[in-house]
Amino acid sequence: MEPIRYVSTRGAQAPLAFKDAVMTGLARDGGLLIPDRIPDVSAQLDEWQDLDYPELAFEIIRLFTDDLPDARLKELIAAAYRTFAHPDVCPVRKVGHLHILELFHGPTLAFKDVALQFLGRLFEEILEERGGRLNILAATSGDTGSAAICGVRGQERIHIFVMHPHGRVSALQERQMTSVLDANVFNLAVKGSFDDCQLIMKTLFSDLPFKDAHALGTVNSVNWARVLSQIVYYFYAAFRVREETGAAQVQFAVPTGNFGDILAGWYAKQMGLPIRRLILATNENDILARFFNTGVYAKGQVVPTVNPSMDIQVASNFERWLYYKVGQDPKEVARLMTRFALEGRMQIPRDADGRVDLEIVAGASDTQRTLSAIKRYHEKHGYLLDPHSAAGVYVAEQYNELDEPMICLSTAHPAKFPDAIRDATDQDLARHPALDALKKAPTRCETLENNAEAVKAYLAARAR
Ligand SMILES: *Cc1c(COP(=O)(O)O)cnc(C)c1O
Numbered sequence: 001m002e003p004i005r006y007v008s009t010r011g012a013q014a015p016l017a018f019k020d021a022v023m024t025g026l027a028r029d030g031g032l033l034i035p036d037r038i039p040d041v042s043a044q045l046d047e048w049q050d051l052d053y054p055e056l057a058f059e060i061i062r063l064f065t066d067d068l069p070d071a072r073l074k075e076l077i078a079a080a081y082r083t084f085a086h087p088d089v090c091p092v093r094k095v096g097h098l099h100i101l102e103l104f105h106g107p108t109l110a111f112k113d114v115a116l117q118f119l120g121r122l123f124e125e126i127l128e129e130r131g132g133r134l135n136i137l138a139a140t141s142g143d144t145g146s147a148a149i150c151g152v153r154g155q156e157r158i159h160i161f162v163m164h165p166h167g168r169v170s171a172l173q174e175r176q177m178t179s180v181l182d183a184n185v186f187n188l189a190v191k192g193s194f195d196d197c198q199l200i201m202k203t204l205f206s207d208l209p210f211k212d213a214h215a216l217g218t219v220n221s222v223n224w225a226r227v228l229s230q231i232v233y234y235f236y237a238a239f240r241v242r243e244e245t246g247a248a249q250v251q252f253a254v255p256t257g258n259f260g261d262i263l264a265g266w267y268a269k270q271m272g273l274p275i276r277r278l279i280l281a282t283n284e285n286d287i288l289a290r291f292f293n294t295g296v297y298a299k300g301q302v303v304p305t306v307n308p309s310m311d312i313q314v315a316s317n318f319e320r321w322l323y324y325k326v327g328q329d330p331k332e333v334a335r336l337m338t339r340f341a342l343e344g345r346m347q348i349p350r351d352a353d354g355r356v357d358l359e360i361v362a363g364a365s366d367t368q369r370t371l372s373a374i375k376r377y378h379e380k381h382g383y384l385l386d387p388h389s390a391a392g393v394y395v396a397e398q399y400n401e402l403d404e405p406m407i408c409l410s411t412a413h414p415a416k417f418p419d420a421i422r423d424a425t426d427q428d429l430a431r432h433p434a435l436d437a438l439k440k441a442p443t444r445c446e447t448l449e450n451n452a453e454a455v456k457a458y459l460a461a462r463a464r
Helices: 018-024 042-048 053-062 070-082 112-130 143-152 171-178 194-206 208-213 224-245 260-270 287-294 318-325 330-343 367-381 387-398 418-425 433-440 452-462
Strands: 006-008 033-035 092-095 098-102 134-139 158-165 185-190 250-255 275-282 296-298 345-347 360-364 406-410 446-448
Touching: 006 018, 018 112, 018 224, 033 224, 042 053, 053 070, 053 224, 070 112, 092 224, 098 224, 098 387, 112 134, 112 143, 112 158, 112 224, 134 143, 134 194, 134 452, 143 158, 143 171, 143 185, 158 171, 158 194, 158 452, 171 433, 185 194, 185 452, 194 208, 194 452, 224 250, 224 260, 224 406, 250 260, 250 387, 260 275, 260 318, 275 287, 275 387, 287 296, 287 360, 318 330, 330 345, 360 387, 367 387, 367 418, 387 406, 387 418, 446 452
Parallel strands: 098 406, 134 158, 158 185, 185 446, 250 275, 250 406, 275 360
Antiparallel strands: 006 033, 092 098, 296 345
16 A cells, blocks of 8 residues: 655645655645545454554554554653553553543643654654754644653753743743753743744744754654654553443543643544544633534634643634544635635534534633633542642533543543642642652743744754
8 A cells, every 4th residue: 555645734835755754744835644445443442452552553654654664663662651650551440430531641731742753753753863953843832842841851952942921831841841951942921822833933933044954853743753652542542441341432521721732632533443423622711512503613802821731712623623624625625724814713513413523522621620620520530630630520421411431531631730739629639749849950042022023033043
């Protein structure tokens, strides 16, 4: 069979091999890179059922890469997941009637490590082979930044520039980033929202002479390698729950910001994993919940919440899903995205029953509901949810009418959000030694104005 190539959702980028897609990040026509087909693995599911996490990751990732020798890929995956503190890498725990998929056992205690421990090593591999250099520009709502920094710190051929919204990430999240003092790490506090940071990133990436001159790359979930490595845990969790319950199908509830994590679940379903449906959860920043209930994708004002990694009103990965939704028509994607850029709004038709989609349903939590979910799970089950995972659990509870087991993705360790845990439980329950150690660590960070020119000038002066 022909190897998979990567094409743009907007149709105007020549097809790329996997490594080139990883280095390119955002397609040169402003679209997102997607595989030119989705492999069907339904015939392999029984064979894969008992693989451990790295073995399963190898089987899935190799389907999408033909330019990495199997032995190297195996080594990269093994090294990435050795950094996780749990022997199962991403364990599944039964809590009440839910199955909690714990994705936070990596070095920065959020699910972003699952992808970024792999991607950091992949960059290194490609740059060593090609003798190149890379300047990573990242925008973070909190967790991507520290996970990305942790994935590439100290690397010879890479400089990483991480923008976070000034004062809008948690104090601990900020420390996790700014306490990394390696010379190749640059933290930028931008005086704006996360969406502003993403817009600056898009602006710099669409300046092609600038992008080429500085070999710009991305670790945000617009990078296909991130979505790809996240597909793995949907399979892993479905296998664990099938083992335990014997159920033929499962459901997943996913706390969502940029639509990257849930998109990986959507790909898993298209590959033949028996997922009955995906339940998308937002917080008050509910553009995606509104969209999946009405068909209207309309920007709102970003409000800061107890789950800051979900404080997003423009979900970059949405464009990948939209591409399939409009029948893989890049012209239609370009038309809708242009309209959205101009008017802050677009619409897609609903089916005869008024539904936007049959595979994804959605709901929103809010601060009070999220905190009360944390409190209830702690009191009833002795289990502490972080505020992102708790938003997912709250929305999952609203969709409890089907019999298929419910797997809730737990995306961060509760100790990353001690204020929310204290507000929910009136106790200081959420501690982690790695985070306690940060309190006294020295930090380095630069504050920049909220405009693309300021970031451009800063980067140009310090690029690798
Ligand atoms: C990034 C993040 C999310 C949202 O994931 P997306 O891929 O942006 O949808 C949810 N929870 C936590 C803890 C995160 O760090």
